[in-house]
Amino acid sequence: MEYPLTGVPDTGDTAWILASSALVLLMTPGLAFFYGGMVRSKNVLNMIMMSVSAMGLVGVLWSLYGYSVAFGDNTFGLIGDPTQFFGLRGLIGGNAEAATDTAAATNIPLAGTIPAIVFVGFQLMFAIITLALISGAVADRMKFGSWLLFSGLWVTIVYFPVAHWVFDFDVEDAAGNVVHHGGWIANKLAAIDFAGGTAVHINAGAAGLALVLVLGKRKGWPKTPFRPHNLPFVMLGAGLLWFGWFGFNAGSALTSGGLAGSTFVVTAIATGAAMLAWLLVERLRDGHATSLGAASGIVAGLVAITPSCSSVNVLGALLIGVVAGALCALAVGLKFKFGFDDSLDVVGVHLVGGIVGTVLIGFVAAPETGAGVAGLFYGGGFDQLWRQVVGALVVLAFSFVVTLIIAYIVKFTIGLRTSEEAESVGLDESEHAETAYDFAALGSTARSAVKEA
Known part of the structure; x- marks a missing residue:
């Protein structure tokens, strides 16, 4: 056939x-x-x-x-x-075989x-x-x-x-x-990636890191402050992303049934938890919670729940959201420590958030969910965990290395910067x-x- x-x-x-x-x-x-x-x-x-x-x-x-x-x-x-x-x-x-009356x-x-x-x-x-x-x-x-x-x-x-x-x-x-x-x-x-933790977020995050290493730092970075010029734009964008992400995750069920409903709900739960976790980190670290932090936390939660929304229950979604929100809030500072100018934190949010969401499946995948896989915390052992780690690392390495090559090709032909x-x-x-x-x-x-x- x-x-x-x-x-x-x-x-x-x-x-x-x-x-x-x-x-x-x-x-x-x-x-x-x-x-x-x-x-x-x-x-x-x-x-x-x-x-x-x-x-x-x-x-x-x-x-x-x-x-x-x-x-x-x-x-x-x-x-x-x-x-x-x-x-x-x-x-x-x-x-092309048109329908008939019968x-x-x-x-x-x-x-x-x-x-x-x-x-x-x-x-x-x-x-x-x-x-x-x-x-x-x-x-x-x-x-x-x-x-x-x-x-x-x-x-x-x-x-x-x-x-x-x-x-x-x-x-x-x-x-x-x-x-x-x-x-x-x-x-x-047989790694689980329901809607793109590896193919979308780890892939884009690794590519972003490789590209900025070839492109170089902005003039004046990191001493010059590069402040957002329009925070209402940022909040509007975060809201549109959250709204559209229900199609991203629940649509990946490719049906309008129960699986779509489950992924829809855990997407909302994990995203809310990540936003709150990011704001808490900001409050403890800087003394105040910001609108930029709320928007960034929303995106971090959406990123992390993307690969796992078909394989976790409510407790798993909450855990993934909290871990992603907190770790991504901390990870955005790595660019200052290591000296790579990731302008808008693609590495800190999408690469780190994608890894968190992909790897945690190996721990919190619940057997009653659509994926039907048990993670380490549900008696499944390390079988799914090693698959998740390998999938994440392979995509990260492939994207990073090949993007470096592409970036150098563009740099030495028409120039990047x-x-x-x-x-x-x-x-x-x-x-x-x-x-x-x-x-x-x-x-x-x-x-x-x-x-x-």
Whole structure:
């Protein structure tokens, strides 16, 4: 039997995944506001553009070969067949056998109970947000053209193969015959990553670390304070991310049933716990809890519960949230200790939070949950724990090393970094010939407006 299998999709499941896809796409503008508010006013448009450009660039590459590399038949044990669904061949217009008055079309390519083309769109949104996450590490100093070139190379060489390893499961026909062979982390290692702790967050965090090591520090860092210019933007972005994340996690059930409901609830619980833990650390360490800390804690909790939302109960979600919130609040200071300028804490939140959420599955996975796996605390021993550790370390190492290579290729061809003058002026003006805010008062001259500002 050929792959993908065909049949009649479940309309309820299809509607939920279409809605989830839209929710996940909304996360990228949410991230743009979250990151945009954290930079200085002269760089906010550039920061937003780095996220928005990912929506266009990844969409094109995904439709041409990205989906095929990620979800085509396993080739060389590492990637999907890039020619199998090139240009989404066989998926667009897959219901060409039109329904009649007496019978529904039955030749629609399926991914589980939904049309395969809906799954294509859902996974596209994951690819977009993963790339956009990296941009926060390099804020204020990377040329926009270099970002686009890096982005195209990175998603092709790093994200698409890792997505294949983590998200592409073997498929059997009704007779139990394997008609599609997927990635090794999902099927051979059997590490649990329900919605992207490794493929999205560890992957992006490791890439961000590698990229900033090649790019170098911002002018004046760490002595110059780089304060967020618009904290309401940050809070708005965090709220949009939390809202969209329900599509990210609950949508990954690929059904509208009980599993989606469970992942939805534990996502909310862990995120709330992480926010409170981050604020507590701030209060004990600095004497006050901040809105920036609340927003960062929200993201840390969302990151950590992403891989584990199908495998933990309420107690597990609370533990993951508290640990992630506290550790990420402490980890964001590591850049000052080790001297790497991770502008908006991609390493401290996404890499550390992704590792926390992925590894803790080995401890708190509860057998009554959708994953049906028992962690160490539930009598399962170390079996799942070592699988989680290996999965996390392999993705971290692969992403870090390959991103270093890509970054050096871009650096020694078109260059990575803006000039010192452009950095001082601001990337909004030097890269885009725009400014986010017009400070000129109505009816005043430009010179008087500068004095007023």
